Each structure stands twice: as C-alpha cells, then as structure tokens.
Amino acid sequence: MSVYSVKTGLSSILKAYSPAEREKAKNIAINKVRFEMPKRKGILDAVEAVNDHNNFQPLNEFVAFLRETEMSDLEFLNVMSDARKLINDLSPKFTNLVEALISVPWTKREVAAIQAYTEFYIDIMVGHNKYVEFGIPKLISLWIPDDADAALWPNGSPIENVKTELEAVHKLLDRVLTAIPMSFEVVWEAVENKFPYIKKPSHVIAGYLHSVLWLIEYKPIFTEFVIQLAFRKLVMLDVNAPRSEIEETDCEDEELEEENDKEIFEMDDCAKDEDMLPMKHPIAHTLDICMEKVYNFLDSRSPNLLQTTAEQKPQLNKFWKVLLSGFDTVILPSHNTHHVQFLLFYYCSFKNAIAEAFLASLWEKIKNPNVSAVIRQAAVGYIASFLARAKFVPLPVLKFYLKELCDWAHQYIQRCDQYRQNGSLKANIVFFSLCQAVFYVIAFRSRDLTAEKKSLLFLQSLQLSAIVTCNFNPLRVCLPAVATAFAGVTRAYQLAYCHAILERNARRKLATVYANDTATPEETLDTFFPFDPYLLKISEKKIADHYLQYQASEAEEASVVAAHRSPLHQRKRGDSEMCDDIDDFIVADKRQKTIELARSQERDAQFNYGLSPGFHM
Template identity: 50%
Template sequence: MDDTMSLHTSKTGLTSFFKKFSSEERYRATAVAVNKVRFSSPKERGLAESVRVALEEGNFHLLKEFTNFLRQAELNSEVCNALKDDDFLVIVKDAKKIVYSLTPDFVHVIECLLSLNWKQRNSEIIQVYTEFYIDIMVTHNRYLPMGISKLIVHWIPDDLDESDWLNGCPSESTRLVLKPIHEVLNRILTAVPMAFDLVIDAISAKFPYFKKPAHVTAGYLFNVLWIIEYKPMFEELILQLVLQKLVVLDVNAPRDEIGSESDDEDDKMKAAPLFQKDDLSADSLAPTANTVKHPVGKTLDISLLMLYRFFDSKCRIHQNSNDQQRWTANRLFKMLLHIFDEVLLPSHNTHHVQFVLFYVTSIRFAYSESFLDLLWKKVQNPNISAIIRHTAVGYMASFLSRARFLPLRIVIYYLKELSKWAHNYIDDSGEYNQNCSLKAHLVFYSVCQAVFYLIAFRARDLTANSKGLLFLQSLQLSRLAMCHLNPLRYCLAPVATAFAGFTRTYQLAYCHTVLERNARRKLATVYGHDKCMPEETLESFFPFDPYLLKLSNKYIKANYMEYQCNDKDDYMDSSIDEHLSRKRAASEILEEDDFILADKRQNHLELSKCQQLDK
C-alpha cells in the first residue's frame, strides 16, 4: 500500500498527507498559500490598494480589474445586487480619502464611480457619495463635463416609468429620489462657477428626442424648470432652450393631424349649438387620458401645461405681493418677450407654442401693451426683413382679434394705426406705380389683410354703437380697398369675402366689383394637360387660431375669443342673387369658429375659384 501511494503521488505531483514537513518548509508553504488567496475578487482588493499599486509601481492591472468590476456592477443587475450597501459605502469612502490622487490618469475608474446608481441607496450612502462627488468636481476640473452630464442623465425618466409621472408632476417617491441630485448640482454650481456653461450644454444635449413618450420629455422638463428655483441665473438660457425644443414638438404636431381626432366627435354634435360654451371644469382638469391622441401633440400638450403653471406662479402678482415679487415678475416677462423676438417670431409653421405669450400677456394688461408695442415697432421698421414684418402683422391681427382680455379701445387704437400706415404707404407709392407684385409690397398687403381680418372678426364690437360706425368711416376703407395697389387681390379669399360683405352692409365700401375682377385674374391657365395656378396670395399666418390641445386649454379658453357672426351682416343673407354663390361660401366659412382654419384654407381658395368660374 505504501508503494502504491508513493507511486501515485509521484505521478500526480500531489503531496501525500503521510509525508512529514520540516518547520521551515511548512512556513514557506503557508506563506505561498496565503498570498494566493488573500484577495478573492477585485472588490476585496479595494480601490485604494489598486490606485496605490498604480501610482507606486506603475502597474494598472489591479485598477483595470476593479474598473471592470464596477462597470459590470452597473450593467448587470445580478452583479449590481451583489454590491451591497456596505460594499458600496467602503468603495465610496476609499474614493473620498484618495480624491487628490485621482488625477486624469484615472479617468476610467472615475467614470465608473460617477455612473453608479446611488440615488436609491440609504441616506448615509447618499451623504458620503454626495461629498465625494463634490470633492472630485472641485479638486479636478477635468471631470466637470463628465460629472455634470452623469447627474443630468438621472433627470430622464425611464420609458416604463409613466405611472410615476402625472401631467409632468412626479410622485412623492420620485421627487425624493431626484432631490439629492439637484442638491449635488446646486453645490457644484456654487463651488465652481465655471460649470455654468457646462450645465447649459449638458441640458441641451440630454434633452429627449421629440418622439420619446410624453412622460419622458415632461419629466425631463420638470427637472429643467426645477433648476431655476435654486439657480435663477439660468432663467433666460433655460427658457430659451425650452421654447426651442417646444417649437420642434409643435412643428411635428400639425393642426390638421390633431384636429382630425375630433372629427367623429364633431359629427355626433352637429345638432348642438355652433357656439356653445365649453366646460372647463371637467375635461380640462382630467389626467392625461383626456389629452390628444397624437403622440407628439400629447407631449406638447403636457409640456405647455407645465410651462403655463410655471409662468402663472412667477408672473401673477397678487395684492399682497411685495416689491421683490413684482420686480421678479416684470423681469421674467421682459425676458420672455426677448425670447419671443429671438426664437418664436422667426419660427415658421408653429401652432401652439406661441400661446405661452398669449397666456402670460393675459395676466397683466401692461404685458399686453408691451407685446403689441414690440410687434408694431417691428412692422414699422424698414430695416427689418419683410418676412419678419409680415409675421409681426399676423401676430398683431390674431392677438387683437382673439384676446378677450384686451379692452376695445386698444383694438380701435391699433386698427387706426394700421390703417394710417397703409394710407401713408399708398400716398408714398405713387398713383402711377404699376409694380403691384406681392414681393414688392409684402408688408403693405399684410397690413391691409390685417385690417380687413380685424374688422371682419370684431364687427360686432365695432358696430355696437354709432360712435363705432363713425370710427370705421374715418378709416377710409373704400380708398384702402380700391387703391391702385389692389390689396384685395392678394388677401385670402375668406378674409376678402367677409370684409366685402361687412363694408357693403354698413355702406363703408363696395368691394364686390373688385373681388370679381380679381377672381378672373386668378383663374387657372390651362396648357394641354398642364394647369398653371397664379401664386399671388398672401401666405396666411394667424398664430392664435383656435387652440386644439385639450389638457392645457384650461389656461387659454377663459381669455380666448371665438369668432361670432354679426347678425346684421346681409352678406349672410342669400336673398341677393347677384352675390349668391359668394355669400354661400362666406356662410360656410363663418359658421366655423375660425373662418380661415389652417387645414381648410386651401379648400376655401379652391371653392372661391370654382364658384367664380361657374358664374
């Protein structure tokens, strides 16, 4: 048996347990064994030891193992669960002790440390991790872009976290998780002012893609507005960034796509009154289930709701408001007006985001005056591009028509100023000026269309008494409509038709002959199978056309004026055979709240041309 055991151990290289060792051999074997099993994992090797070996011996092998361990702990949920609170605390405490040694040479391990999911750990870990985070940002500015970006990533809700966000408001548990993140960012900004630009860049870069679920964008927007609460210095840049992002949402949520959702509901309500008062108490206060179905429109709806809340809390001045609150409100409005000038006014094809201005101006009359003054100065300034002046005129006409909170005297004042400007333009252009192209006189035609639109829209208010009629007579509308520049030629057909009917009713002008002559000029020219349509029609832009978003509409509807026909308009009367077909078109148009709804404008143009052709 002894021979067999000896033979076996010699072949396998294993030591027989019957063999005796000397004390010196036993000590040497024990030392080797201990050295082999001292560290069973990178976690037990520790961050401090790994950094020490890298610094003193130039050997980064242990640090790479530790970095891979942290990276796997973040990516793999099972490994992450293995990183218990006690282990997490040890790692962070070690990192805090050697923070001055963690130079840019250790960027990979720092990136892993800053990526750890710490926000749902216990309060002790959050406290220690916060102190480490701030220390590393202050000690090594090289890590600032990375550290700020890692913080802001936590603002983005997960795609499956919809239940934690209701209309852009987080649940209480979610708010508690987000609070320490903002506290860390606040302390970093206080300690390192140079981080200001980095924060703005990171917020812009991390803004969710516009097709993300609504709660993701709304949750991120909540955090973006939160930063203004503790760092007001960010107000202007953040609000400008937010409005730029909402413009992207707006242009990707066209009115015709949002409006088509309610077609079935409209069919069911045909028997109801055309201008019934909408209920703000039920639908508008319902949760997101009552918002529009269009995915981007839903995101825009919730985002605007949050923005209205923000401005309501900042700009609304109460009787007990102190001087500081009044100054803050006025400063914020001036800031918003500047952002409108820079971002919204030059933007094309927006539908709802501009209602931020509509709502804020409804808070104080002084804000409305400032808004209109800005627009009117744009219109009169010849050094500004014609397209911007044209857009400013559209804003003026739409705002003066739709803002219920504006006193009639303001409407009359600007109607007088617009008409006066147009008459002066006619005088300066010269009676024999034959260049009547739309491009050459874009601002003039825009102003004339604004006058026609405003008079047709506010006809009931403007003709409520004899004083109003005398004012309309003083505008010399007949000269304006029938001048050699022929502004009715370029107006939208519904606007021109409504204006012509109104002026005929009150004997202010007789425009139907001009309309018929213009209609013949606009007939299509047919060459074989090709049809050439004249392009001479003003691009319509009335930015405060009816508001289609359901959830945020509660902030708009109370101050919004819907179109109503004037009962005395004889152009609505089909008894006059001479203008029967045109009146029928006008009747169809004016039954709608907005007689130039965006998605029906082209139809109205085609209808007008066909009716004139039939005659």
C-alpha cells in the same frame, strides 16, 4: 452510441440554458469569485499599488467590480468614504476609476449613502476640474426618466419618491455650480445635448422638461437659456404635429367612439373626464403635456400676485423681457407653428400692461424697414390674430392699433402713388399683409366695433374705402373668407362697398384662366393666423377663458340673411320697394337689385370656406 455520449445528449436536452447562455453564466460566476479580492482589499490598496509599484492589475479589477457588482448600502458607503480619503491622489491616470465611482447608482440608496456619494462628488469635482466634463453630463442624465417608467410620471410630473430622488440630484448640481463657477457652460451644453428625441415617450420628454424648468428655481442665471431651449423643443414638437393630422386623427377616433357608444346602454355609460383624455396623435400628446407644464411654470411667475413687492417688480420685468426675447428669437421666425405661441398669449392675459407691451413690440417690427419682410409679415399676422382673439385686450387698445395700421396703409398708398411703385404682391408683401390684417380684425371684432355710435364714427374715420379702392387693390390678394366677411361688415354699416370690387376681381381671374389653355393661379397671400383655435385637450383649459370665438354683429347677420334670400320670393304685392334696400350703395332699380343679390349669393357660396381665419358660427 456510448454511454458518455448518451449522457451528454440528455444533459444538453434537459438544460434550461443554451450553450452560449451557459458560458455566459460561467463567466459571471468566475467574475463574482474574482471580485472577492478587490472587495476585501478595497480602493485604498488598488490606488497604492499603482502609485508605489505601477501595478494596475488590482485597480482594473476594482473598476470592473464597481461596474458589474451591485453593492449593498453599507459596501457603497465604505467605498465612497475610502475614495474621499484619496481625493488628492486621484490624478488623471485614475480616470477610469473616477468615472466608475461617479457612475455607480446612488439615488435610490439610504440617506447616509447618498450623503457619502454627494461629498465625494463635490470633492472630486473641486479637486480635479478635469472630471467636470464627465461628471456633470452624468448628473444631468439622471433627469431622464426610463422609457418603462410611465407610471412614475403621470402627465409628466414625478410621483413623491421619484421627486425625492430628483431633489437630491438638483441639490448636488446646485452645490457644484456654486463651488465651480466655470461649470456653468458645461451644464448649459449638457442640458441641451441630453434633451430626449421628440419621438420618445411623452413622460420621458415631459419629465426631462420638468427638471430643466426646475433648474431656474435655484440658478436664475439660466432663465434665458432655459426659456429659449424650451421654446425650441416645443416648436420642434409643434411643427411635427400639424393641425391637419391632429384633426384627422381625433375625428377618426371620435367616429369610432360614437359607433361604440351606440352599443352601450345609457345606464352603463359612465361619464368621462374629457380634459384628461390623451391626444390620439402621439407627438401632439407629448406637446400637450409639455405645454401644460410650461403654463404651470408661467403661473408661478405670474405678475398678478396680490402681494407683489417692490423688489419683485424688477424681476418680473426681467422675466417678461426674457420671454419676449425667446419669442423674437425662436417662435416668431418659425413657420407653421400652431400652439407654442399661446404661451405668450397666456402670459399676456395676466396683465393688460404686458399685452400692450407685446403689441408694441410687434408694431415696432412692422414699422421698421430694416427688419426683413418675412419677419414683418409674420409680425402682422401675430398682431392681427392677437387683436382678434384675445378677450383681455381693451377696446381702446384695439381701436388704437386699428388706427395705427390704417394710417400706415394710407401713408404707404400716398408714397407709392407719388413714385409709381410696382404693385406686385412680392414687392408690397408687407402692405398687402397689413391691409388683410385690418380687414380681418374689423370683420372678426365687428360686434365690439359697431356696438355704439361712437365706435361707428371711429370706423368711418379710418377711411376704409380709400384703402379698398386704391390702385393696389388689396382685396384681390386677400383670403376669400376674410374679404367676404369684411365686405359684409362694410356693407351692413355703409363703411365701404367691396362687393363690386370682389366681382371684378373674380371676373379678372376667370378671364386669366380662359384666355389661356392652362389655369394660372391667382396671387393670394400666404397667410398665417397664429392664434387659430387651440386643439390640445389637456392644456386647452388654460386658454379657454381668455379666447374669443367669432361672433358676427346683428346687422351683419341680417345682411347675410337678406343676401341669401331671393327678392322674388321675399316680396309680396303692395310691399314698399324700400324693403329691398339693403344699403344706400345699391341702386334703386329692382332688376339691378335682383342681379346683384343673386351674384352675392353665388359669391358667398364660392368663398364659404370652413378653414381659418375662423369666420363661422
């Protein structure tokens, strides 16, 4: 082996870089030397060479220098100052140069350098509209946090220095929009197209949403577009974080935490701030942070401000119409959302007039036969769940809509009896949904609706028995939990007797099953309760004070207790037979009472679901 080959071998072994990396380093070194000339001659000579001699070589070298070299603040300032002198010469044949100038990082530089970039950017956009289509998306892309910058965006909000950098970007965009009205559509498209993918890190999506909402502050004309865009993206997150997955993930982690807690002494067990714990489901965590951000945005638009002036009221009314339009367009038609609709719930809590306007909008859709059945059914679900769950809805408003719903049901029954309409679920989906809504609201709000004699008289005036016993038999398609809870309330207060109908429906179902070898599923409403309990941990505090949990009335509780106790054990010798009289609908025969109560016990066990609509203590 020659000395030369030995030296070469040893050299290759001792080198820290591979041959490919060594070649790359060599090219970088060559480029650095190569760019000394463009730096020295500058942009003025490069543009002059093109205009006077049609020589693009200096220009190409200068563009490469801009793209690959990190300039100092002084060099950056000189380049931007020289570029500004050439605004009129930078025609479309200099597109590569302009794109390179716009793309140079600038937000982290000193104030003078940022000012120089800003002035050049404005001048080039105004002087040559062609560059707007590239320049504005480049500006919008600065809204997107880097994947590795989570520490700079705690809970989706920027730290102070990042906020300062973003402020410069937004001020520049504001100036562009003011100077070039035609750029609004370009901004619109860029903001939507640049929105991060739903599986990006939480701080990336929430950070971008932060800037999207910021846009409204200096350009209110974008309000409707921003609200609908935010709703669409939140709906996308919401449907990709199903309630079942959130509950399953959190339950598994809670069990692990409980096992770990058993091994820790109490003195070493530090208190945890549960409100700030992230959701275990990654998309649910992203949704949680984004919802919190939009709630805070709604707080800034609160109509409950004590110093609301006459000039502000039209703006607040306009903003409410924008929110309602976004709800009608995006949220209402969406299937299986769990949390995004609470934005409307929260905004309605600010003022009773807004809650009433929301209910009136839903009711108009339900009554309108020209609206599709799917939307009408969804509106029924929203109005029922809102009346049931919203603490801030006054009792007179609750009674008003119960009266309206029942009157509509009675008119529908009379009209269909007259024309002998088909009684199938599909043909009468809105009617069946509305009946279940009535049953649900009465059962859920029974404590409020039975607190006074006046309220009981109101319930009697609804003629619930006529709805329950009509030929459509709405109880047969209701969710078992709703039907059972409603039956308990009506029995406790002698408003209607539903248990016999429930038993008959159950027997028909069994007859259908056993008449054939295969079990045929009973028709049941595909029900949606949009304001079911809120599962997101961080943003939940915004909803908790306005949200109503289910509480059965005292008479209903007594009725349930009586139904679950065997009369053979609860009666003693000498007791009056009236002790067994739960209500006037039950016959006096003791044997018949025993049979009915036993059936009631079996039925309640059969229909005792731990799922929505939330009839549990």
